[in-house]
Amino acid sequence: MSLYEKINEILKHYSPERLSFKERLFIIDKVQEKIKEEEESLRKKEEEFNRFLTQISQADLYELKKLHYFLTRFAIKVFEETSSVKDVHLICSEGRDAVAKRVIEMTNSELGPFPPFVWVALGSAGRKEETLSTDQDYLLIYEDGADDVIFKEMAQRVVDSLEEVGIRKCKGGVMPTNEKWRSSLTEWKERIEKTIKMGKKGPLSSLDLMILMDSRFLTGDTTLWEGFRSMMPRLVENKALVREMLESMIFIPLPLGLFGKFILEKDGPHKGKLNLKTGGWAPLVVLIRLMACLYRIDETSTLKRIEALRDKEVLSSELSADLVEAFHILIGMRISFQKEQILKGEEDSNFIDPSLLNPQDQKRLRFALRKIEELQKHANEVFFGGGYG
Structure with a gap:
């Protein structure tokens, strides 16, 4: 029974004109008791989730795999208790955001430091609507003049590591390992500009443009992100x-x-x-x-x-x-x-x-x-x- 139903069940007996103030206070105490029970349950969930995020931020790849497994089980447990879609979205999206950021951080430590870049979430990750099972949907933007070979190696390491953790590769190839989803800011702008002018003959398809509409900053250089983000309204100009x-x-x-x-x-x-x-x-x-x-x-x-x-x-x-x-x-x-x-x-x-x-x-x-x-x-x-x- 939900909190709303519990309170309604109690309040159906609340009739001021037929109850003394002591009786009304007794009913109000019962309502507050149910609210406190609900709050305690929610606080416990919040604390458990925050522990996951803290552990993820400090984990190595082996530990990340275990944490991702238990994060999914935690989402299942919460859904069984609440049937809340938004609970699952929050746990899976913010949890996997943390996993991806940690993998990128470790990759930067091992192979970097890299020139300025921004890692962008797409698809359900971009909408923060991830569920119990999902695949990778990301793009990569780096500063003009940077060597693509460096970021190709970075993308491969991150994508492979995420798959090892338990976030499978995108069957449609929407990942920075695919050069279509990895380039400098100027090259991204040029792709979008050409597609607006050339339509179906441009470098991006209508499906690609729809995918870009869900772009969300994950980690990296905010200036690069703002430069890319400024192009989003233009996706519907053709x-x-x-x-x-x-x-x-x-x-x-x-x-x-x-x-x-x-x-x-x-x-x-x-x-x-x-x-x-x-x-x-x-x-x-x-x-x-x-x-x-x-x-x-x-x-x-x-x-x-x-x-x-x-x-x-x-x-x-x-x-x-x-x-x-x-x-x-x-x-x-x-x-x-x-x-x-x-x-x-x-x-x-x-x-x-x-x-x-x-x-x-x-x-x-x-x-x-x-x-x-x-x-x-x-x-x-x-x-x-x-x-x-």
Whole structure:
């Protein structure tokens, strides 16, 4: 039972006109007791998490591997107690930030010192929305005139070390070991400039631009970061590329058919399942990302972007509240399935069998998918129906 439910249960008996002041004080004492119990539980979690961060900041690679393992178990334990998506995001994102910073610090001590650079988080790390299982999504910027060979060696050491710790390499190659995601500040600016002018013939694809929209400073030189960050509003200046980005998310079919029937894979290894990423949370997260960038919103968190779009009256209060609920439903389900996969020693997969959900969770999943469809229709009207600009 949540704190809210506990207090409501106590206060349903609180009727001043029918109780003496002593009886009312007795009820208030009960409420304060429940609040104190909740506070003590939260303080213990905070203390345990802070111990992890302190240990990570002083660990070697062998110790980091153990700490990352126990950090994930800590996130599982907290999620089992609270079912809070934001708890998992905080523990996994800030915990892995600390791991990455420590690995970079050790690499700098062993191979450096390096010329000024900045290591930038992308993807779920950039949005601070990491869950129990994730891969590496980073880019590297270094000062003009620095030798790329030095940073190639640095990137290789950091990426390999993070994999050894337990943060797997990105299958799509979005890592500084790939020269596409590693260069000087001027070269980064030139890539973005050329892509804005040349469109599809430029050095970056529309997908690359969407990935860059989640950029978040992790560690390094703040001047380099500000120079790079100043280019972020320009990512949506090429109208043809923006149209391609929007269409890819607005018109992506969701796995919900007539009368709320789930559309499942018909064959292959995932027969009878649906992809909770491509058919669920990804269209929501990416479409909100695009809308936020188009409306010059300087946030990377999906929930903060939704809030900012509501404040700018791009989204109605009702739709924004429904999208927040949809986000929590979909990511909560993802974390629940990740937890089961981790505990069973299985590989991370975005495919789920909705028949394994209880009727209430099936209803919640349908609600979330319908709200994403509503967002798609709304974005279509805004951007292709003359409502934008």
